[in-house]
Amino acid sequence: MKKLFISADLEGTAGVTHWDETEQGKLLYPHFARQMTREVVAACEGALAAGYDDVLVKDAHDSGRNIDPGALPMEARIFRAWSRHPYSMMFGLDDSFDGVVFTGYHSAAGTNASPLAHTMNRQNNWVKINGEIAAELMINSLTAAYIGVPVYCVCGDKGLCEWIKSVNPNIETVAVSEGTGNGSLSIHPDLAVKRIRETVEKAVQKDGKDCMFPLPEHFHVEINFREHYRAYDGGFYPGATQVDEKTVAFDADDWLDVLKFIHWVL
Numbered sequence: 283m284k285k286l287f288i289s290a291d292l293e294g295t296a297g298v299t300h301w302d303e304t305e306q307g308k309l310l311y312p313h314f315a316r317q318m319t320r321e322v323v324a325a326c327e328g329a330l331a332a333g334y335d336d337v338l339v340k341d342a343h344d345s346g347r348n349i350d351p352g353a354l355p356m357e358a359r360i361f362r363a364w365s366r367h368p369y370s371m372m373f374g375l376d377d378s379f380d381g382v383v384f385t386g387y388h389s390a391a392g393t394n395a396s397p398l399a400h401t402m403n404r405q406n407n408w409v410k411i412n413g414e415i416a417a418e419l420m421i422n423s424l425t426a427a428y429i430g431v432p433v434y435c436v437c438g439d440k441g442l443c444e445w446i447k448s449v450n451p452n453i454e455t456v457a458v459s460e461g462t463g464n465g466s467l468s469i470h471p472d473l474a475v476k477r478i479r480e481t482v483e484k485a486v487q488k489d490g491k492d493c494m495f496p497l498p499e500h501f502h503v504e505i506n507f508r509e510h511y512r513a514y515d516g517g518f519y520p521g522a523t524q525v526d527e528k529t530v531a532f533d534a535d536d537w538l539d540v541l542k543f544i545h546w547v548l
């Protein structure tokens with residue numbers, strides 16, 4: 283029984299370039315939610331073609347209710363909305379899975395690689411882990427590493443794909459768009475689907491040991507908030523320190539302790 287976990291976001295889906303396109307109720311949202319679904323379906327089909335039996339999809343954007351479940355292949359299961367478990371966008375992953383694929387992912391707050399660059403929400407300027415700007419992809423890849431599951435493929439904006447390659451070049455990527463300032467250049471949505479299907483099929487057959495995201499022994503986390511009062515508030519989290527008007531720091535050896543800090547403070 284081979285099992286794949288897919289964590290799916292929307293901001294790094296082909297063509298998406300404005301917040302309006304990511305919010306339910308806005309004119310163009312249905313179009314891009316459909317493309318998000320197509321990209322997830324492509325990843326599922328790639329895994330099934332590679333001999334996987336089960337795919338668990340976590341709809342991990344905003345409400346967690348974006349993907350059309352009926353469009354997924356029957357081998358796929360989907361977790362919609364939010365459990366409130368600190369695994370957050372990775373909820374449902376455990377060590378019974380053979381690997382993880384990310385679709386629709388986007389660059390971090392504090393980078394110039396996506397017009398929608400942000401980390402978990404829009405209340406911070408940046409999140410740093412051990413001194414490095416942390417994207418949601420870094421946080422979620424560390425969760426995969428903590429559980430002991432490899433990351434096989436990342437689909438999203440070019441800056442994010444280049445970043446994960448710099449950490450582990452064995453992880454496959456599909457760059458569907460490239461952000462510049464407040465805009466982005468995207469490949470055709472059908473080509474994005476084709477490349478995701480082909481790349482995931484190839485990626486999930488790799489040796490998992492080659493595709494592990496490195497897990498440090500200690501974590502020093504800093505969050506720089508847009509508003510001073512969020513840093514004031516976060517400074518009261520047990521073990522956290524307010525280091526300046528807008529920044530809170532937290533140290534831990536156990537990644538789950540970091541996830542709990544992120545869950546309550548970020």
Ligand SMILES: [Zn+2]
Pocket residue numbers: 291292293342343344
């Ligand atoms: Zn999102």
